[in-house]
Amino acid sequence: MSSQEFDIAVLSGDGVGPEIMNEAINVLHTISEKFGHSFHFHEGLVGGIAIDTQGTALSDDTLNMCRQSDAVLFGAVGGPRWDDPQAKVHPEDGLLALRKGLDLFANLRPVKVLPMLSGSSSIKPEIIAGVDLLVVRELTGGIYFGQPKKQWQSLQGRQAVDTLAYSEMEIRRILKAGFELAHARRKNLVSVDKANVLQTSRLWRQIAIEMAADYPDVILQHMLVDTCAMRLIRHPAEFDVLVTENMFGDIITDEASMLAGSMGMLPSASLAGVPLGRTFGLYEPIHGSAPDIAGKNVANPIAIILSVAMMLRYSFSLEIEAQATENSVFGVLAEGYRTDDIMSHNKTRLGTKEMGQAIVQGIKI
Numbered sequence: 001m002s003s004q005e006f007d008i009a010v011l012s013g014d015g016v017g018p019e020i021m022n023e024a025i026n027v028l029h030t031i032s033e034k035f036g037h038s039f040h041f042h043e044g045l046v047g048g049i050a051i052d053t054q055g056t057a058l059s060d061d062t063l064n065m066c067r068q069s070d071a072v073l074f075g076a077v078g079g080p081r082w083d084d085p086q087a088k089v090h091p092e093d094g095l096l097a098l099r100k101g102l103d104l105f106a107n108l109r110p111v112k113v114l115p116m117l118s119g120s121s122s123i124k125p126e127i128i129a130g131v132d133l134l135v136v137r138e139l140t141g142g143i144y145f146g147q148p149k150k151q152w153q154s155l156q157g158r159q160a161v162d163t164l165a166y167s168e169m170e171i172r173r174i175l176k177a178g179f180e181l182a183h184a185r186r187k188n189l190v191s192v193d194k195a196n197v198l199q200t201s202r203l204w205r206q207i208a209i210e211m212a213a214d215y216p217d218v219i220l221q222h223m224l225v226d227t228c229a230m231r232l233i234r235h236p237a238e239f240d241v242l243v244t245e246n247m248f249g250d251i252i253t254d255e256a257s258m259l260a261g262s263m264g265m266l267p268s269a270s271l272a273g274v275p276l277g278r279t280f281g282l283y284e285p286i287h288g289s290a291p292d293i294a295g296k297n298v299a300n301p302i303a304i305i306l307s308v309a310m311m312l313r314y315s316f317s318l319e320i321e322a323q324a325t326e327n328s329v330f331g332v333l334a335e336g337y338r339t340d341d342i343m344s345h346n347k348t349r350l351g352t353k354e355m356g357q358a359i360v361q362g363i364k365i
Contacts, residue, residue, distance in 0.1 A: 005038040006038070006315075007042060008040065011075065011098075012043070013046050013076050013289065015077075020301040020352065021073070026357075027305050027360060028308060030360045030363045030364060031312070031321050034363060035318075037318070037321075046062060055089075056089060057090065057091055066282075072102070073308070075289075076285070077095055077289055091289075102282065104271060105174060105271075106177040106271040107269070108181070108275070109134070109256070109266065111132075111253075113130070113132070114330065117260065117261050121261040127236065128259050133242065135244070136181060136242065137249025138171075138243075139246060141165070142166060142247055143162050144246050145246075146164055164200055171204050171207045180276060186240040187219060189221070189243060191244070192244035193244070195224070204245065229252060232252060232256055263286055263303070263341075264287055267284075267305075267307035268307060268310075270282040278316065280315060281311065298352060299352045301339075301355055301359075306325070309329075310322070328360075328365075329359055336348050337358055
């Protein structure tokens, strides 16, 4: 097995971000020692801490550092101290700027219900049994980025507008990611839209139908987003890969996270290309900065550690190393170790650092 070198931009951010990032870095050090690779870490500021220190949620220097890296590892941003809706800059602006500036158009969020955690979900165990799905969310277009986007005062009172816009190019590339990932999995793709109301969704559906001819082995199904939200709770095991636009994806991925019992369990990858080999990406847990538990050694580091596994797989093409990381996480959970968010009867409670250490030890074996 040949050793390789990789440059990783590390953006810990706010709240629990630095705590969970420490455990992710420890995992990468362990992978380095076991498999002979070299990971070079380059730290930068993002979010609230960047606003306080640099006056912006993401500096040009930090963005350029990310561009020069092989991948970005991201913690979390935000907190009450930066929540003023009238502020000119917010911590989340840094993440949006990263997505746009790095052209991270494809967000992958896997949701897999592990048998040993079926009791952690608020959904009945028989409903979530066998759930193993992947949501592919378009990340750099749609209503979050469309213009005009503004508020103003009129004779009728205050008004606001946000613009939902998509080009054919934006739709085709995210659908291609969805088709390719479905082809590599169980060959079932659900395209989620609102074609009964929105013109952007009608264009989305037209293009999906056209592209389906290039993937004859993939079963394509169209589903309205409200129907999808319902079926994710009623019959979640029927889904394989779902592909959808930005805002719909934002909502249904948070909903789907509850199938697994906790946001603290779920990783994500935001990619700058269709996953067909080594692809630049940003990797982060889907949970937020959780300022109420920051510094208390109770945050679950598993989501960011599984995000590391995704980074090893998609950006570095290190499949064996990715599987070693995932297998260690699953092994630790099978042994009954839990953090607060997934704690259940007769299990052993671990803090952030202790859970990270247990996973590191599992990789070493």
